[in-house]
Amino acid sequence: MNIPFLNFSPMHSAIKAEMQEAFNRVYDSNWFVLGKEVEQFENAYAAFNQVKHAVGLSNGLDALHLALKACGVGVGDEVIVPSNTYIATVLAVSYVDATPVFVEPNKETYNIDPNRIEASITSKTKAIMPVHLYGQACEMTTIMSLAKKYHLYVIEDNAQSQGASFDGKLTGSWGDINATSFYPGKNLGALGDAGAVTTNSDELAQKVRVFRNYGSHKKYYNEVIGHNMRLDELQAALLRVKLKNLNEWTAQRQQIAAWYDEALKDVEGIILPKTAEDATHVYHLYVIRTNKRDELQKNLNDNGVGTLIHYPNPPHLQEAYQELGYKKGDFPIAEEIADTALSLPMWPGMTQAEILFISTEISRYFNKV
Numbered sequence: 001m002n003i004p005f006l007n008f009s010p011m012h013s014a015i016k017a018e019m020q021e022a023f024n025r026v027y028d029s030n031w032f033v034l035g036k037e038v039e040q041f042e043n044a045y046a047a048f049n050q051v052k053h054a055v056g057l058s059n060g061l062d063a064l065h066l067a068l069k070a071c072g073v074g075v076g077d078e079v080i081v082p083s084n085t086y087i088a089t090v091l092a093v094s095y096v097d098a099t100p101v102f103v104e105p106n107k108e109t110y111n112i113d114p115n116r117i118e119a120s121i122t123s124k125t126k127a128i129m130p131v132h133l134y135g136q137a138c139e140m141t142t143i144m145s146l147a148k149k150y151h152l153y154v155i156e157d158n159a160q161s162q163g164a165s166f167d168g169k170l171t172g173s174w175g176d177i178n179a180t181s182f183y184p185g186k187n188l189g190a191l192g193d194a195g196a197v198t199t200n201s202d203e204l205a206q207k208v209r210v211f212r213n214y215g216s217h218k219k220y221y222n223e224v225i226g227h228n229m230r231l232d233e234l235q236a237a238l239l240r241v242k243l244k245n246l247n248e249w250t251a252q253r254q255q256i257a258a259w260y261d262e263a264l265k266d267v268e269g270i271i272l273p274k275t276a277e278d279a280t281h282v283y284h285l286y287v288i289r290t291n292k293r294d295e296l297q298k299n300l301n302d303n304g305v306g307t308l309i310h311y312p313n314p315p316h317l318q319e320a321y322q323e324l325g326y327k328k329g330d331f332p333i334a335e336e337i338a339d340t341a342l343s344l345p346m347w348p349g350m351t352q353a354e355i356l357f358i359s360t361e362i363s364r365y366f367n368k369v
């Protein structure tokens with residue numbers, strides 16, 4: 001069997017006709033930027049995420065950037081981020097000239113450890129950015145009460161977790177303003193780059209609408225120095241088709257995770273994903289951990305199974321962040337995850353036979369070593 005890391009075909013073939021219809025509608029409309037399609041998708045996504053506003057943007061990184069900017073985070077401010085996130089979370093902090101302050105994750109959920117946040121809060125802290133990593137919701141109740149106690153903004157990075165919830169409340173609906181990504185491989189993916197912010201605040205939503213469109217509310221009149229960070233009509237139309245299927249695709253991801261859990265539960269030498277009490281997991285990624293990660297990855301590759309590592313080098317050790325002065329050993333949990341994590345194939349439409357094939361290869365490998 002040859003199993004890639006990700007295969008869009010089962011999802012995309014089922015909706016091909018509807019996607020082509022959406023394309024034709026935009027093509028025939030002769031209107032391609034900031035129009036009815038963006039507005040309709042924003043309304044649909046806000047309803048899905050149970051928030052008042054969604055603002056469509058060019059990508060997830062720009063969404064994080066504009067969320068911070070709308071909150072007025074800037075020079076001299078500190079922003080708390082997990083030490084094991086994707087680089088985009090940290091880059092957004094740099095774009096507003098603030099300083100990222102890394103907090104270690106919980107070793108079991110891989111999400112920022114709320115019990116470690118308070119020790120990192122200083123008089124300069126302006127915001128906390130929890131990242132719902134791999135598809136699991138962070139422990140939002142503790143994070144929200146800390147933010148309240150210290151008067152901090154909360155900006156969720158919901159790029160990997162559309163549809164997840166903590167304590168029954170959706171990710172992307174807790175923070176003051178939250179960012180998400182519709183990069184093609186995300187749970188809700190466009191056919192190109194796209195993103196959004198979600199918020200219940202009229203004021204923050206309006207600020208992002210102005211920032212995304214050259215700092216202009218009224219054409220050719222610029223209130224602030226803005227950007228061109230708009231979602232386009234075509235991606236919005238395609239995303240609206242895909243959004244209707246998201247809950248079904250999430251259920252399939254959860255079923256696939258349950259098949260992996262069952263098939264791998266007795267394999268010694270690997271740690272399976274764990275979901276915290278009160279959290280749900282939408283399995284953007286199914287990440288196992290093992291000390292034999294690199295050998296296992298090679299073995300799976302030799303047997304036709306594609307895997308990826310999310311992520312091999314934590315932000316504090318990236319060359320780009322040398323100036324922060326961190327060294328190996330400063331964030332040992334993030335480093336351990338980077339050294340041991342392996343993401344197995346995961347996409348809606350994967351079959352149980354494929355999961356069994358992958359799991360058998362993994363069991364076989366560990367029986368040999």
Ligand SMILES: Cc1ncc(COP(=O)(O)O)c(C=O)c1O
Pocket residue numbers: 059060061062085086088089131157159160180181182183193194195
């Ligand atoms: C956690 C996280 N934050 C932010 C981003 C940035 O999103 P985008 O690629 O749309 O800029 C991504 C994905 O790439 C991500 O995984």
